Amino acid sequence: MPDKITIKEIAKEAGVSISTVSRVINGSSPVKKETKEKVLNAINKLNYYPDALARSLRVGYTDTIGIIIPNIANPFFATLVRGAEDYLRSKGYSLIICNSDNAVDQEKKLFNILAEKKVDGILYSGIGDHLEKFNHINIPIVFIDRVIKDNRFSYVCSNHYKGMEDLLNYLFETNHKRYVFISGKKEIFSAVERLRAFGNFVKKNKIEYKILEGEYTYESGLINGKKIKKLPDVVVCSNDLIAYGVIESFKERKIKVPQDVSVTGYDDITFSKMFSPALTTVRQPIYEMGKISAEIIHRLLIKKDDYIPVKLFQNQVIVRESTRNPRNK
Numbered sequence: 001m002p003d004k005i006t007i008k009e010i011a012k013e014a015g016v017s018i019s020t021v022s023r024v025i026n027g028s029s030p031v032k033k034e035t036k037e038k039v040l041n042a043i044n045k046l047n048y049y050p051d052a053l054a055r056s057l058r059v060g061y062t063d064t065i066g067i068i069i070p071n072i073a074n075p076f077f078a079t080l081v082r083g084a085e086d087y088l089r090s091k092g093y094s095l096i097i098c099n100s101d102n103a104v105d106q107e108k109k110l111f112n113i114l115a116e117k118k119v120d121g122i123l124y125s126g127i128g129d130h131l132e133k134f135n136h137i138n139i140p141i142v143f144i145d146r147v148i149k150d151n152r153f154s155y156v157c158s159n160h161y162k163g164m165e166d167l168l169n170y171l172f173e174t175n176h177k178r179y180v181f182i183s184g185k186k187e188i189f190s191a192v193e194r195l196r197a198f199g200n201f202v203k204k205n206k207i208e209y210k211i212l213e214g215e216y217t218y219e220s221g222l223i224n225g226k227k228i229k230k231l232p233d234v235v236v237c238s239n240d241l242i243a244y245g246v247i248e249s250f251k252e253r254k255i256k257v258p259q260d261v262s263v264t265g266y267d268d269i270t271f272s273k274m275f276s277p278a279l280t281t282v283r284q285p286i287y288e289m290g291k292i293s294a295e296i297i298h299r300l301l302i303k304k305d306d307y308i309p310v311k312l313f314q315n316q317v318i319v320r321e322s323t324r325n326p327r328n329k
Contacts, residue, residue, distance in 0.1 A: 115139075195238070216239045237265050
């Protein structure tokens with residue numbers, strides 16, 4: 001393996017001092033344009049890569065942000081990450097993506113890894129409650145897709161309760177009277193809020209219903225769809241991936257959606273309008289949530305905010321082909 005190129009060799013190649021090379025790499029003080037170009041050309045010619053860890057020890061930051069998500073295979077999180085990454089890249093930051101596979105213990109390990117890498121901040125969209133651990137991490141943390149009632153932390157979320165409430169009211173107004181609700185895991189904030197909205201809805205309207213507990217996955221939709229023996233008027237799924245699985249399980253049983261039963265999702269991920277039938281769902285501004293969370297953590301890092309900012313988005317019911325409208329029947 002060839003020896004690692006040092007700034008001493010860069011300085012010799014560019015015909016400048018070592019301190020000048022250091023100023024160019026670190027941006028610590030102005031350098032003449034011509035001199036800077038000589039240094040950059042030497043860096044490119046010799047394939048020099050600065051030691052990021054050593055630089056971080058000198059300047060006190062790494063220009064990196066970590067993001068912890070539970071499932072990168074879920075398009076919701078892929079879109080969330082894209083929104084955050086696009087913004088951070090425009091500000092000169094790199095994003096380290098950490099996937100916990102819905103495991104709280106794995107999230108704890110990921111926090112330690114990010115702390116060891118000296119990231120400047122963390123975007124957290126996981127499932128665990130790690131507030132005690134967060135209190136001991138002296139870097140900005142922004143929560144995504146959950147509300148944190150702690151004024152030491154920022155969060156970006158959408159109104160899951162109101163979104164589900166609006167969807168259920170639409171279904172009730174279109175004469176859907178019998179319901180099956182498939183929830184997400186009880187550890188997930190959004191799943192809890194959507195289930196809470198459903199619980200209050202059925203109490204208010206005194207309707208026939210059944211609740212099945214699942215996960216935010218296509219496979220969970222397949223499994224729970226097969227459990228539904230007596231068809232309701234509508235199967236309300238706690239996210240779009242569950243709805244895809246439910247519809248596929250019905251297709252296998254020759255049950256037609258929406259002719260025999262309506263099915264709804266939540267999130268309006270990329271494929272929902274292309275699915276067959278196109279899915280009635282609740283749209284979250286997923287990309288914007290990622291972008292705003294990155295903007296908040298950037299403002300905290302550059303000390304533009306002397307308070308802890310939060311953002312709560314409103315969601316929108318999107319009616320498509322997977323629900324029938326028997327309003328006039």
